[in-house]
Amino acid sequence: MTARRTHARRVRTAVAAAAVVASLLAVAAVSRGTHAPAHAAALRPARVQLLGRLRADSPVRFDVNLRMREGALRAFLRDVQDPASADFHHYLSPATFGARFGLSRSDETRVESLLSNAGLRVTASYPQRTSLAVQGVAGAVGQLFGTVLNEYRDVTGRRFHAPSPDPMIPAALRGLVSGITGLSSRAVAQPQDIPTNGMGPQDLEKAYDIGPLHSQGINGEGQTIAVYTQGSFSNSDVDGFARTFGISGPRPEHRSVDGGTTDTTGGGxxxxxxxLDTLRAVAPQARLINYEVPESGGLSSFATSLADVVNRVVQDGEANIISISYGVCDVATVGGQGFLPTPERLAGERAFQ
Incomplete structure (x- = not known):
């Protein structure tokens, strides 16, 4: 039984970028009695090579997305943004959000029990009741979701696993679970950086017309920014940047998710x-929390790690902005693992803070 993670602090949010992140909680297995349409193009031999079944005892991590009261959630999201509504800007804590729009505690416990009985282990649950982090072996995962986890090799030589046929929610979970995310480890985040030599703080001021804000003394005071990253940073590096450009303000903080990472030299x-340098140049007085995850492609898929970070940010209740500089092509998927947005869920993920 997983210990419940709770916190009481309420933090107001103002950034739509978090909604984009939470789209990774999209449905990757359907609750209907048939399999989702297979992504046949993604399985063409020219794109990937099937190596065979993933060993039955291979560990796999994924997320189970819990059903929500979608109609009530849509109404709340509309009202919380409507100046004429009594609920305008009346944000909810994660625990209140979960109680209002999520499964009941007894139903969530039932999901955990069903997963446990199938040989899987819930490794994390959240007060907002949007998803459960789950770990198990490939054989048990495939048996529960009516699929087989295969191992593939892409054109770069990288190995990954993915389900085939598309997974299906079993009848016992259908009324409680909307889908699963992360059974394919194919999608790999690609850093979206800028050309060699980059830009300094003054260049950024001109490029984004930030100068007028700085001249008014608006430098990020009172803001806390969560940064999703598949790498870490050296304290000496960020200190050196600050000295070189005369940037004051707090040093970024390390925070590990899914085991974290100590890599300070790779692409991530x-x-x-x-x-971090860009954020400090734009908002030097803001607090930066670096949510660090291992590079995707192993136990954690990109979708899973990104969803885990969003859930952790919500749980921590400290940041009101999320920064993500990674991208992935939706066609680079196998077995229904596309990044399909569910607007009510993705918007609600951060609207309750």
Missing amino acids: AEEDALD
């Missing part, structure tokens, strides 16, 4: 350094 670390 370079992207992280760029993100």
